[in-house]
Amino acid sequence: MPVRDGLLALLDEGPKYxxxxxxxxxxxxGGVWTLNVGQIYTTLDRLQRDGLVDATExxxxxxxxxxxxxxxxxxxxWQATPVDEPPPRDELLLKVLLALGAGNxxxxxxxxxxxxxxxxxxxxxxxxxxxxxxxxxxxVAEALLSRAEADLRxxxxxxxxLNEGA
Amino acid sequence: MPVRDGLLALLDEGPKYxxxxxxxxxxxxGGVWTLNVGQIYTTLDRLQRDGLVDATExxxxxxxxxxxxxxxxxxxxWQATPVDEPPPRDELLLKVLLALGAGNxxxxxxxxxxxxxxxxxxxxxxxxxxxxxxxxxxxVAEALLSRAEADLRxxxxxxxxLNEGA
DNA sequence: ACGGGCATGTAACTGGTTACATGATTCA
DNA sequence: TGAATCATGTAACCAGTTACATGCCCGT
Numbered sequence: 001m002p003v004r005d006g007l008l009a010l011l012d013e014g015p016k017y018x019x020x021x022x023x024x025x026x027x028x029x030g031g032v033w034t035l036n037v038g039q040i041y042t043t044l045d046r047l048q049r050d051g052l053v054d055a056t057e058x059x060x061x062x063x064x065x066x067x068x069x070x071x072x073x074x075x076x077x078w079q080a081t082p083v084d085e086p087p088p089r090d091e092l093l094l095k096v097l098l099a100l101g102a103g104n105x106x107x108x109x110x111x112x113x114x115x116x117x118x119x120x121x122x123x124x125x126x127x128x129x130x131x132x133x134x135x136x137x138x139x140v141a142e143a144l145l146s147r148a149e150a151d152l153r154x155x156x157x158x159x160x161x162l163n164e165g166a
Numbered sequence: 167m168p169v170r171d172g173l174l175a176l177l178d179e180g181p182k183y184x185x186x187x188x189x190x191x192x193x194x195x196g197g198v199w200t201l202n203v204g205q206i207y208t209t210l211d212r213l214q215r216d217g218l219v220d221a222t223e224x225x226x227x228x229x230x231x232x233x234x235x236x237x238x239x240x241x242x243x244w245q246a247t248p249v250d251e252p253p254p255r256d257e258l259l260l261k262v263l264l265a266l267g268a269g270n271x272x273x274x275x276x277x278x279x280x281x282x283x284x285x286x287x288x289x290x291x292x293x294x295x296x297x298x299x300x301x302x303x304x305x306v307a308e309a310l311l312s313r314a315e316a317d318l319r320x321x322x323x324x325x326x327x328l329n330e331g332a
Numbered sequence: 333a334c335g336g337g338c339a340t341g342t343a344a345c346t347g348g349t350t351a352c353a354t355g356a357t358t359c360a
Numbered sequence: 361t362g363a364a365t366c367a368t369g370t371a372a373c374c375a376g377t378t379a380c381a382t383g384c385c386c387g388t
Contacts, residue, residue, distance in 0.1 A: 002255045002256075002257055002260050003255075005260075005261075006260055006264060009264040009267075009268065010264070012268070013268070028263055028264055028267045029260065029263055030263075032252060032253050033252055033253070033255065033260075034252065077261070078261070078265070078276060078279075079279065081279065081280060081282075081283030081284075082257065082258060082280075082283065082284070082287075084287050084291070084310055086198055086199055086200065087198055087199070087306055087309075087310055089168045089169075089199065090168075090309070091168055091248065092248060093305075093306065093309050094168050094171075094172055094195065094199075095171075095243070095244070096305070097194055097195055097196075097302055097305065097306070098172060098175040098176070098194055099244070100301070100302070100305075101175075101176075101194045102175065102178070102179070110244060113244075113245065113247065114247060114248075117247030117248065118247075118248075121248075121250055125250070135266070135327060136263055136266070138327070139259075139262070139263065139266075139320075139323070139324060139327065140253055140259065140263070142320060142323050143253075143256070143259050143320050144250055144253055146316040146317070146319055146320040146323075147313065147316050147317075147320075149316060150312040150313050150315060150316035151312070151313075153312055154305075154308060154309050154312040154313075157305070157308050157312075158305060161301060161304070161305065
Protein backbone atom coordinates (compact mmCIF):
# COMPACT_ATOMS: atom_id res chain seq x y z
CA MET A 1 0.00 0.00 0.00
CA PRO A 2 2.43 2.56 -1.25
CA VAL A 3 0.33 5.69 -0.78
CA ARG A 4 -0.82 4.77 2.68
CA ASP A 5 2.66 4.00 3.92
CA GLY A 6 4.10 6.94 2.10
CA LEU A 7 1.87 9.30 4.02
CA LEU A 8 2.79 7.64 7.29
CA ALA A 9 6.45 8.09 6.48
CA LEU A 10 6.01 11.76 5.72
CA LEU A 11 3.99 12.29 8.87
CA ASP A 12 6.82 10.84 10.90
CA GLU A 13 8.72 14.09 10.41
CA GLY A 14 5.98 15.89 12.25
CA PRO A 15 2.35 16.98 11.89
CA LYS A 16 1.36 18.03 8.42
CA TYR A 17 -1.81 19.12 6.71
CA UNK A 18 -3.27 17.36 3.70
CA UNK A 19 -2.22 19.55 0.86
CA UNK A 20 1.29 19.75 2.23
CA UNK A 21 1.49 15.97 2.07
CA UNK A 22 0.69 16.06 -1.62
CA UNK A 23 3.52 18.43 -2.45
CA UNK A 24 6.01 16.66 -0.21
CA UNK A 25 5.09 13.27 -1.60
CA UNK A 26 5.62 14.48 -5.13
CA UNK A 27 8.82 16.21 -4.22
CA UNK A 28 10.17 13.11 -2.49
CA UNK A 29 9.60 11.07 -5.63
CA GLY A 30 11.25 13.56 -7.93
CA GLY A 31 7.93 14.68 -9.33
CA VAL A 32 7.41 11.47 -11.25
CA TRP A 33 4.57 10.26 -9.08
CA THR A 34 1.79 12.77 -9.18
CA LEU A 35 -1.02 12.32 -6.74
CA ASN A 36 -4.61 13.42 -7.09
CA VAL A 37 -5.18 15.69 -4.10
CA GLY A 38 -8.41 13.99 -3.26
CA GLN A 39 -6.58 10.75 -2.72
CA ILE A 40 -4.62 12.29 0.10
CA TYR A 41 -7.79 13.03 2.00
CA THR A 42 -9.46 9.70 1.33
CA THR A 43 -6.30 7.95 2.43
CA LEU A 44 -5.99 10.11 5.53
CA ASP A 45 -9.61 9.30 6.40
CA ARG A 46 -8.85 5.62 6.16
CA LEU A 47 -5.70 5.97 8.23
CA GLN A 48 -7.74 7.77 10.85
CA ARG A 49 -10.39 5.05 10.69
CA ASP A 50 -7.64 2.52 11.39
CA GLY A 51 -6.27 4.55 14.26
CA LEU A 52 -2.87 5.17 12.70
CA VAL A 53 -3.33 8.91 12.47
CA ASP A 54 -5.32 11.58 14.20
CA ALA A 55 -6.26 15.10 13.27
CA THR A 56 -6.50 18.38 15.10
CA GLU A 57 -8.25 21.33 13.56
CA UNK A 58 -7.27 24.99 13.81
CA UNK A 59 -8.29 27.87 11.52
CA UNK A 60 -9.72 25.47 8.96
CA UNK A 61 -6.25 23.96 8.68
CA UNK A 62 -6.51 20.35 9.65
CA UNK A 63 -3.26 18.98 10.96
CA UNK A 64 -2.60 15.25 10.89
CA UNK A 65 -0.16 13.38 13.08
CA UNK A 66 0.86 9.80 13.77
CA UNK A 67 -0.63 7.92 16.66
CA UNK A 68 1.55 5.45 18.49
CA UNK A 69 -0.14 2.69 16.49
CA UNK A 70 0.78 4.66 13.42
CA UNK A 71 4.39 4.80 14.50
CA UNK A 72 4.35 1.04 15.02
CA UNK A 73 2.87 0.44 11.60
CA UNK A 74 5.47 2.67 10.04
CA UNK A 75 8.25 0.85 11.84
CA UNK A 76 6.92 -2.43 10.54
CA UNK A 77 6.86 -1.01 7.04
CA TRP A 78 10.47 0.06 7.17
CA GLN A 79 11.43 -3.40 8.32
CA ALA A 80 9.30 -5.22 5.78
CA THR A 81 10.99 -6.87 2.84
CA PRO A 82 9.40 -8.05 -0.39
CA VAL A 83 7.76 -11.44 -0.20
CA ASP A 84 8.29 -13.93 -2.98
CA GLU A 85 5.54 -16.31 -1.97
CA PRO A 86 3.32 -16.02 -3.81
CA PRO A 87 5.38 -14.26 -6.45
CA PRO A 88 4.05 -10.84 -7.34
CA ARG A 89 1.30 -10.87 -9.94
CA ASP A 90 3.24 -9.35 -12.70
CA GLU A 91 1.71 -8.37 -16.02
CA LEU A 92 4.66 -9.22 -18.24
CA LEU A 93 5.26 -12.52 -16.52
CA LEU A 94 1.67 -13.63 -16.81
CA LYS A 95 1.40 -12.50 -20.39
CA VAL A 96 4.40 -14.51 -21.51
CA LEU A 97 3.32 -17.59 -19.57
CA LEU A 98 -0.11 -17.50 -21.11
CA ALA A 99 1.35 -16.87 -24.54
CA LEU A 100 3.45 -19.99 -24.12
CA GLY A 101 0.27 -21.88 -23.36
CA ALA A 102 -1.27 -20.48 -26.51
CA GLY A 103 1.38 -21.91 -28.78
CA ASN A 104 5.01 -21.31 -29.63
CA UNK A 105 4.36 -18.96 -32.50
CA UNK A 106 2.15 -16.79 -30.41
CA UNK A 107 4.73 -16.79 -27.64
CA UNK A 108 7.50 -15.79 -30.01
CA UNK A 109 5.43 -12.89 -31.24
CA UNK A 110 4.57 -11.65 -27.78
CA UNK A 111 8.14 -11.96 -26.58
CA UNK A 112 9.42 -10.13 -29.60
CA UNK A 113 6.98 -7.26 -29.17
CA UNK A 114 7.75 -6.89 -25.48
CA UNK A 115 11.43 -6.96 -26.16
CA UNK A 116 11.17 -4.21 -28.73
CA UNK A 117 9.16 -2.04 -26.36
CA UNK A 118 11.59 -2.57 -23.50
CA UNK A 119 14.53 -1.85 -25.71
CA UNK A 120 13.00 1.40 -26.86
CA UNK A 121 12.26 2.33 -23.28
CA UNK A 122 15.89 1.69 -22.48
CA UNK A 123 17.18 3.90 -25.25
CA UNK A 124 14.69 6.65 -24.49
CA UNK A 125 15.72 6.78 -20.85
CA UNK A 126 19.41 6.48 -21.48
CA UNK A 127 19.34 9.51 -23.75
CA UNK A 128 17.13 11.63 -21.54
CA UNK A 129 17.70 13.23 -18.12
CA UNK A 130 21.29 12.20 -17.61
CA UNK A 131 22.38 15.62 -16.40
CA UNK A 132 21.29 17.34 -13.22
CA UNK A 133 17.69 16.38 -12.41
CA UNK A 134 17.22 15.84 -8.69
CA UNK A 135 18.58 12.77 -6.94
CA UNK A 136 15.11 11.28 -6.62
CA UNK A 137 14.15 11.40 -10.27
CA UNK A 138 17.60 10.16 -11.26
CA UNK A 139 17.18 7.14 -9.01
CA VAL A 140 13.70 6.48 -10.34
CA ALA A 141 15.06 6.51 -13.86
CA GLU A 142 17.82 4.13 -12.89
CA ALA A 143 15.40 1.77 -11.22
CA LEU A 144 13.39 1.74 -14.41
CA LEU A 145 16.47 0.99 -16.46
CA SER A 146 17.63 -1.73 -14.16
CA ARG A 147 14.25 -3.44 -14.22
CA ALA A 148 13.97 -3.12 -17.97
CA GLU A 149 17.36 -4.74 -18.43
CA ALA A 150 16.34 -7.56 -16.13
CA ASP A 151 13.14 -8.09 -18.09
CA LEU A 152 15.06 -8.14 -21.35
CA ARG A 153 17.39 -10.79 -20.03
CA UNK A 154 14.43 -12.77 -18.81
CA UNK A 155 12.77 -12.58 -22.21
CA UNK A 156 15.97 -13.99 -23.68
CA UNK A 157 15.75 -16.84 -21.23
CA UNK A 158 12.17 -17.48 -22.25
CA UNK A 159 13.05 -17.60 -25.91
CA UNK A 160 15.95 -19.91 -25.26
CA UNK A 161 13.70 -22.20 -23.27
CA LEU A 162 11.24 -22.05 -26.13
CA ASN A 163 13.80 -23.10 -28.68
CA GLU A 164 15.30 -25.87 -26.60
CA GLY A 165 11.98 -27.20 -25.37
CA ALA A 166 10.60 -27.50 -28.91
CA MET B 167 -5.61 -6.31 -14.60
CA PRO B 168 -3.86 -9.65 -14.62
CA VAL B 169 -6.73 -11.87 -13.53
CA ARG B 170 -9.22 -10.32 -15.90
CA ASP B 171 -6.96 -10.57 -18.89
CA GLY B 172 -5.75 -13.99 -17.87
CA LEU B 173 -9.27 -15.32 -18.02
CA LEU B 174 -9.84 -13.73 -21.41
CA ALA B 175 -6.69 -15.39 -22.70
CA LEU B 176 -7.76 -18.79 -21.46
CA LEU B 177 -11.22 -18.38 -22.93
CA ASP B 178 -9.67 -17.70 -26.31
CA GLU B 179 -8.94 -21.42 -26.62
CA GLY B 180 -12.64 -22.09 -26.48
CA PRO B 181 -15.60 -22.02 -24.10
CA LYS B 182 -14.80 -23.00 -20.55
CA TYR B 183 -16.66 -23.19 -17.29
CA UNK B 184 -15.62 -21.36 -14.17
CA UNK B 185 -13.93 -24.04 -12.15
CA UNK B 186 -12.01 -25.18 -15.18
CA UNK B 187 -10.58 -21.69 -15.53
CA UNK B 188 -9.22 -21.88 -12.03
CA UNK B 189 -7.32 -25.08 -12.64
CA UNK B 190 -6.05 -23.98 -16.05
CA UNK B 191 -4.96 -20.63 -14.72
CA UNK B 192 -2.99 -22.25 -11.95
CA UNK B 193 -1.56 -24.82 -14.29
CA UNK B 194 -0.47 -22.15 -16.77
CA UNK B 195 1.44 -20.33 -14.04
CA GLY B 196 3.19 -23.44 -12.81
CA GLY B 197 1.03 -23.57 -9.73
CA VAL B 198 2.69 -20.59 -8.14
CA TRP B 199 -0.32 -18.33 -8.52
CA THR B 200 -3.21 -19.82 -6.67
CA LEU B 201 -6.58 -18.26 -7.20
CA ASN B 202 -9.50 -18.24 -4.85
CA VAL B 203 -12.29 -19.91 -6.80
CA GLY B 204 -14.73 -17.19 -5.88
CA GLN B 205 -12.59 -14.66 -7.65
CA ILE B 206 -13.09 -16.47 -10.93
CA TYR B 207 -16.82 -15.99 -10.68
CA THR B 208 -16.73 -12.39 -9.58
CA THR B 209 -14.34 -11.63 -12.39
CA LEU B 210 -16.46 -13.48 -14.92
CA ASP B 211 -19.50 -11.51 -13.75
CA ARG B 212 -17.64 -8.28 -14.34
CA LEU B 213 -16.44 -9.41 -17.74
CA GLN B 214 -20.01 -10.24 -18.63
CA ARG B 215 -21.17 -6.87 -17.33
CA ASP B 216 -18.62 -5.25 -19.65
CA GLY B 217 -19.74 -7.34 -22.59
CA LEU B 218 -16.44 -9.14 -23.08
CA VAL B 219 -17.82 -12.55 -22.28
CA ASP B 220 -21.14 -14.29 -22.37
CA ALA B 221 -22.46 -17.41 -20.73
CA THR B 222 -24.68 -20.26 -21.80
CA GLU B 223 -26.12 -22.64 -19.28
CA UNK B 224 -26.61 -26.37 -19.65
CA UNK B 225 -27.05 -28.99 -16.91
CA UNK B 226 -26.02 -26.52 -14.25
CA UNK B 227 -22.69 -26.20 -16.04
CA UNK B 228 -22.32 -22.61 -17.07
CA UNK B 229 -20.08 -22.22 -20.06
CA UNK B 230 -18.36 -18.90 -20.73
CA UNK B 231 -17.06 -17.69 -24.07
CA UNK B 232 -15.52 -14.58 -25.55
CA UNK B 233 -17.71 -12.07 -27.35
CA UNK B 234 -16.22 -10.24 -30.30
CA UNK B 235 -15.60 -7.27 -27.97
CA UNK B 236 -13.82 -9.70 -25.73
CA UNK B 237 -11.63 -10.88 -28.56
CA UNK B 238 -10.80 -7.27 -29.37
CA UNK B 239 -9.88 -6.56 -25.75
CA UNK B 240 -7.70 -9.62 -25.66
CA UNK B 241 -5.97 -8.61 -28.87
CA UNK B 242 -5.26 -5.20 -27.38
CA UNK B 243 -3.84 -6.86 -24.29
CA TRP B 244 -1.42 -9.00 -26.26
CA GLN B 245 -0.24 -5.92 -28.08
CA ALA B 246 0.06 -3.77 -24.98
CA THR B 247 3.49 -3.01 -23.62
CA PRO B 248 4.39 -1.70 -20.18
CA VAL B 249 4.07 2.03 -19.77
CA ASP B 250 6.78 3.94 -17.97
CA GLU B 251 4.86 7.16 -17.53
CA PRO B 252 4.04 7.40 -14.75
CA PRO B 253 6.56 4.85 -13.52
CA PRO B 254 4.94 1.92 -11.71
CA ARG B 255 4.23 2.58 -8.07
CA ASP B 256 6.79 0.27 -6.70
CA GLU B 257 7.11 -0.51 -3.01
CA LEU B 258 10.89 -0.86 -2.85
CA LEU B 259 11.44 2.25 -4.93
CA LEU B 260 9.16 4.39 -2.83
CA LYS B 261 10.57 3.06 0.39
CA VAL B 262 14.13 3.91 -0.51
CA LEU B 263 13.20 7.34 -1.82
CA LEU B 264 11.34 8.18 1.36
CA ALA B 265 14.15 6.79 3.46
CA LEU B 266 16.53 9.12 1.66
CA GLY B 267 14.26 11.98 2.58
CA ALA B 268 14.32 10.81 6.19
CA GLY B 269 18.08 11.14 6.50
CA ASN B 270 21.16 9.34 5.24
CA UNK B 271 21.50 7.06 8.23
CA UNK B 272 17.96 5.89 7.89
CA UNK B 273 18.44 5.35 4.19
CA UNK B 274 21.58 3.32 4.74
CA UNK B 275 19.74 1.10 7.18
CA UNK B 276 16.78 0.53 4.88
CA UNK B 277 19.00 -0.17 1.91
CA UNK B 278 21.08 -2.59 3.89
CA UNK B 279 18.05 -4.50 5.14
CA UNK B 280 16.52 -4.73 1.70
CA UNK B 281 19.77 -5.89 0.24
CA UNK B 282 20.12 -8.64 2.78
CA UNK B 283 16.59 -9.84 2.12
CA UNK B 284 17.06 -9.82 -1.64
CA UNK B 285 20.34 -11.63 -1.34
CA UNK B 286 18.76 -14.34 0.77
CA UNK B 287 15.94 -14.64 -1.73
CA UNK B 288 18.52 -15.10 -4.43
CA UNK B 289 20.33 -17.86 -2.60
CA UNK B 290 17.13 -19.60 -1.63
CA UNK B 291 15.89 -19.71 -5.20
CA UNK B 292 19.19 -20.63 -6.73
CA UNK B 293 19.43 -23.69 -4.53
CA UNK B 294 15.84 -24.79 -4.95
CA UNK B 295 13.94 -26.15 -7.94
CA UNK B 296 16.75 -26.24 -10.43
CA UNK B 297 15.88 -29.69 -11.73
CA UNK B 298 12.74 -30.70 -13.57
CA UNK B 299 9.82 -28.58 -12.37
CA UNK B 300 7.58 -27.55 -15.24
CA UNK B 301 8.61 -24.92 -17.73
CA UNK B 302 6.22 -22.38 -16.24
CA UNK B 303 7.43 -22.55 -12.68
CA UNK B 304 11.03 -22.53 -13.86
CA UNK B 305 10.41 -19.35 -15.80
CA VAL B 306 8.65 -17.77 -12.86
CA ALA B 307 11.62 -18.55 -10.66
CA GLU B 308 13.99 -17.08 -13.21
CA ALA B 309 11.93 -13.92 -13.51
CA LEU B 310 12.14 -13.58 -9.75
CA LEU B 311 15.88 -14.05 -9.81
CA SER B 312 16.36 -11.60 -12.62
CA ARG B 313 14.30 -8.94 -10.88
CA ALA B 314 16.05 -9.52 -7.60
CA GLU B 315 19.44 -9.09 -9.23
CA ALA B 316 18.27 -5.88 -10.85
CA ASP B 317 17.03 -4.57 -7.51
CA LEU B 318 20.32 -5.45 -5.85
CA ARG B 319 22.24 -3.55 -8.48
CA UNK B 320 19.89 -0.63 -8.07
CA UNK B 321 20.40 -0.62 -4.32
CA UNK B 322 24.13 -0.43 -4.98
CA UNK B 323 23.52 2.57 -7.17
CA UNK B 324 21.48 4.20 -4.43
CA UNK B 325 24.21 3.69 -1.88
CA UNK B 326 26.83 5.04 -4.23
CA UNK B 327 24.73 8.10 -4.88
CA LEU B 328 24.31 8.43 -1.13
CA ASN B 329 28.03 8.38 -0.52
CA GLU B 330 28.92 10.72 -3.35
CA GLY B 331 26.11 13.14 -2.71
CA ALA B 332 27.04 13.55 0.96
C1' DA C 333 -21.87 -42.88 5.69
C1' DC C 334 -18.52 -39.70 4.72
C1' DG C 335 -14.70 -37.04 3.21
C1' DG C 336 -12.78 -34.80 -0.75
C1' DG C 337 -12.79 -32.78 -4.95
C1' DC C 338 -15.88 -30.60 -8.45
C1' DA C 339 -18.79 -26.74 -9.26
C1' DT C 340 -21.28 -22.33 -8.58
C1' DG C 341 -22.01 -18.51 -6.47
C1' DT C 342 -22.51 -14.13 -3.02
C1' DA C 343 -21.63 -10.48 0.42
C1' DA C 344 -18.33 -7.77 2.09
C1' DC C 345 -14.22 -5.33 2.36
C1' DT C 346 -9.65 -3.11 0.83
C1' DG C 347 -6.83 0.35 -1.27
C1' DG C 348 -6.21 3.05 -5.50
C1' DT C 349 -8.14 6.52 -8.37
C1' DT C 350 -10.89 10.11 -10.36
C1' DA C 351 -14.23 13.80 -11.08
C1' DC C 352 -16.24 17.18 -8.96
C1' DA C 353 -17.61 20.99 -5.61
C1' DT C 354 -16.26 24.58 -2.58
C1' DG C 355 -13.93 28.40 -0.76
C1' DA C 356 -9.75 31.18 0.63
C1' DT C 357 -5.64 33.68 -0.62
C1' DT C 358 -2.37 35.76 -3.70
C1' DC C 359 -0.84 38.39 -7.33
C1' DA C 360 -0.75 40.33 -11.94
C1' DT D 361 -11.16 41.80 -11.85
C1' DG D 362 -9.75 37.46 -12.71
C1' DA D 363 -6.65 33.55 -13.03
C1' DA D 364 -3.64 30.54 -10.35
C1' DT D 365 -2.54 28.26 -6.36
C1' DC D 366 -3.63 26.72 -1.75
C1' DA D 367 -6.71 23.93 0.79
C1' DT D 368 -10.39 20.62 2.05
C1' DG D 369 -13.42 17.45 1.11
C1' DT D 370 -17.05 13.82 -1.02
C1' DA D 371 -19.35 10.42 -3.99
C1' DA D 372 -18.50 7.02 -6.97
C1' DC D 373 -16.20 3.44 -9.25
C1' DC D 374 -12.65 -0.23 -10.06
C1' DA D 375 -10.27 -4.63 -9.61
C1' DG D 376 -8.42 -7.80 -6.24
C1' DT D 377 -9.42 -10.70 -2.54
C1' DT D 378 -11.53 -13.48 1.04
C1' DA D 379 -14.84 -16.01 3.81
C1' DC D 380 -18.64 -18.39 3.46
C1' DA D 381 -22.74 -21.22 1.79
C1' DT D 382 -24.54 -24.62 -1.13
C1' DG D 383 -24.86 -28.83 -3.49
C1' DC D 384 -23.35 -32.68 -6.45
C1' DC D 385 -20.78 -36.85 -7.26
C1' DC D 386 -17.37 -40.39 -6.48
C1' DG D 387 -14.53 -43.63 -4.17
C1' DT D 388 -13.62 -45.83 0.22
